[in-house]
Amino acid sequence: MKFLKESKFFYVLTILILIGLVIGIYNWISFIFYPFEAFFISLFAPIIIAVFIFYIFLPVYKLTKIKIKTDLIAILITFFVIALVLFFIFSTLLPSLFQQITQLVTLIPSVINEIISWIEAFTIEYNISSADVYQYLYDLDISVTNIVTNIIESLTSGVTSILTLTIRSAIIIFTVPLLLFFLYKDGDKLPDQIVRIVPSQYEDLALDLAEAFHLNASNYIGGRVIVCLYVGVAAYIIFLILGVPNALLLGLITGIFDIIPYFGPFIGAAPAFLIAATISPTTALLLTVLITVVQLFESYLVTPLVMGKSLEMHPATVVILVLFANELIGLIGMILILPVYAILKACALVVFNYINENKKQQSI
Structure with a gap:
């Protein structure tokens, strides 16, 4: 044990081996956890x-x-x-x-026929x-x-x-x-109930974690609904102005898909783009430009204003997380990854602050 404390490399290596053993044991006896998995699902x-x-x-x-x-x-x-x-x-x-x-x-x-005709004209x-x-x-x-x-x-x-x-x-x-x-x-009453089941020395930490979870979940979910509403209404107005049929339905689809950051508005506007392309290439181009403007306003004005700085994330981080979640879980993962990440990030900061404060108190 003394050797492990003195050598960080072997300490980390031992921890990794123990984690691997735990994962291996879980795979061997995974059938025991099937009822719990069914209950969770x-x-x-x-x-x-x-x-x-x-x-x-x-x-x-x-x-x-x-x-x-x-x-x-x-x-x-x-x-x-x-x-x-x-x-x-x-x-x-x-x-x-x-x-x-x-x-x-x-x-x-008719949309499919128009697209095929456009492809034929393009190839010629x-x-x-x-x-x-x-x-x-x-x-x-x-x-x-x-x-x-x-x-x-x-x-x-x-x-x-x-x-x-x-x-x-x-x-x-x-x-x-x-x-x-x-x-x-x-x-x-939930924070007080959590405090009752944790050791007395961790009561403040438990309360801070509960508060961080509540604050970030409230900010993200409530703010995301407002942002999706903004995108849906803006898209509906754009489709009406451009004369795209079924503007209400297409605007609703665009607003719903905006729950997926960055990619959502463009995925949701894809059906509207195809229909606009059958009207004229100019209409499709204008639709793309206007939806891009709406997305830029959402990313740099509406989202920071509605959600606040507590949920600020670097665009590269958001893109990586969304792509990773899509590959791992699919559409549900793309929807849930950012609120989960925001909550875990806030809770991790609470834990780090708690550890640093304890170290300062011990050094005094």
Whole structure:
């Protein structure tokens, strides 16, 4: 042990070997943890949805609680506001969206034909062999057809899949309100409950960690909703001005995808770009330029103003994290990676500050 303390290299090497042994042992006995994994997977979606809704409507709850001192009434009023928002979405937005989805589906063949015609004109103008282009389009059509076929087969694989989807949807529908109720009712008491189960010397650290988690989660989730709303409304106005059909649906898609930083607005605006390209190349170019301007305003003005400096991240860090999360988990990872990173970063800073303060006190 004394040798390990004197040699940092062997100390680090020993730690790495022990970590490797732990991972190896876990792989050997991983079947023991299957019930815990199933429990976590079943509750993951309801918890994530409940936490997002909790922080989105937390200002409503706090304002109501200031006016009305009773927790139960404040929670009921908050639930009433959530119900009003859902009613507005289902009664006003969804019918228009379904209508525009139908129009968009009927528009897809003409969009594809226009794109093919544009490719043909491009190959003729620049003297490019069309045989390779047609072969590529043919292969693409086959691959797309195979993908669609696989999706349809997976969706219609049997009654078991339908029952599983129904059960999971029911779990989410009935679990999320229950989780929301306890989050609003006992959320303020959670730090005190954490303090009770940690040793007395770590009480201050536990409280600081809970505060850092709450502050960063609240800033990110609440701020991200406002930023997505800004992008969606701005995109909707741009599509209306440019005369792009189904502007409401395309603006909503752009706003939703903005939850993915940097890449989101461009991914969400891709369907609008394809439709704009069938109108005219100028329209598609203007759409690209205006969406880029919206994204720049979001990155350098709206996001810092709404979220504050506590969540500032270097653009290179954001891009690396998003690409890594996409490769590791997919779309869900791209959505969750930044709030998780922001929370972990804040908690790590709290721990480092705690360690440094303890060292200073010990040296005095």
